[in-house]
Amino acid sequence: MISQNQLLSALLITYNEESNIREVLDNLAFADEIIVVDSFSIDKTFEIASTYKNVKIVQRSFDNFALQRNYTIDLASNSWILFIDADERLNTDLQQEIKTVISQDNAASAYFVARDFIFENKKLRFSGWQNDKIIRLFKKENASYNNNKIVHEKLIVNGKTGILKNKLTHYSYSNYEDYKQKMIFYGKLKAQEEFIKNTKPHFFHFYIRPAYQFLNQYLLRLGFLDGKKGVIICYLNALSVAVRFQELKKIRAN
Template sequence: MILQEKQLLTALVITYNEEQNIKTVLDHLAFADEIIVVDSFSNDKTFEIASDFKNVKVVQRVFDNFASQRNFALSLASNSWILFVDADERLTVELQKEISFIINQKNSASAYFVRRNFMFQNSKLRFSGWQTDKIIRLFRKESAIYNHEKIVHEKLIVNGKIGKLKNKLIHYSYSNFEDYKQKMVFYGQLKAQEEFLKNTKPNAFHFYIRPVYQFLNQYLLRFGILDGKKGIIICYLNALSVAVRFQELKKIRAN
């Protein structure tokens, strides 16, 4: 591959009440040329901790949904290459080096998938649907935008070739039952808004069959059973999110 003029990298993070994660993730992003945090007016110490970093620009914006929050963060970036991570994600040294190498290749793609290791507290969850988890985290700003219609589990629309990084992100999504439950409930509530925009009319299929299918698919077909108690917990909470989605949709449609 042919080297080109050194490319600069902007790392972006959106946050809300991430005081337990923000320092570590910002330390892991120190190799980037620019770091921007968009905070949704956290009521913990996230803003203060991030503001203590001299190499980090911190902006606050009221949260409406994930897609618009991410697109707003993108608008603040000074550089073409974007690394967008969540506060509960960690980069190994090998991944940092790979990213720095990739963006400086003349024939690099427009965006890159990165696979993730899902951490259940401090150990890797091997199955339960997460074994094939991948997401676009590295991309050129001018070639991508987040789809406004996908307000949770937002989808990046990419114009151009998409590659895949070799090294994985470490995803510390599950710290304890209550926190992950709240996250799944919140995602379910946002997904209800998506369903409303699609004019979905919930019925018994949505209320009962969809959550059960979600659980059985991840627990049996995606081998969550091999994760033991951890698999039961994750598959149950993901199914709960589906149940919340359609219960919330019922409430929205009734108003």
């Protein structure tokens, strides 16, 4: 008999994930509970997810990523949480590793998992993504997201952390326009963080910071080895930094 402490809740927050929602929910079918919190998608995300009998789906207006994730965690019935994004996938080896880990008496409080970044169906090997890892598996009672980090949210863990051997597959870049809009959205959210920190943008923020972001990823993080794909990813990530401080300027002017 499986202990309550060994049951797994798979969590997901969504907005307009019609292209991903079926595949990710099918991918999470090994979990004991699946919960989706949707930010009132205007596509068919909510309707599709609602057809899954093993999925609990609720809708909540989006304020920021940290608050949305913490709200979703509160809905979970089980101690172990697997929190992934709609564009991430777990292979069968990773699924089995997760089941094994959560059954161990000496399990850590949280686990990092490395990710392969997929650029239009091919793995991006450099451009800053070669060492990408993130906490995706953790105990509910030992972790929560920092509400002050409203984008690229940080999980605060009480206890030791480990790292899983198998990788997540991250299908973040499907096409140029979608990724560009994602980077602009992140940039605008980061502007709110900078406003809270009372950052006063000037020449350094408008010009040096975006240039550094590009050169760091393209040269120091070997983005040039990814060819044209490296140029695109490094440029769009630098664009997000530029948008952050332009948006901050607008916020401060109001």
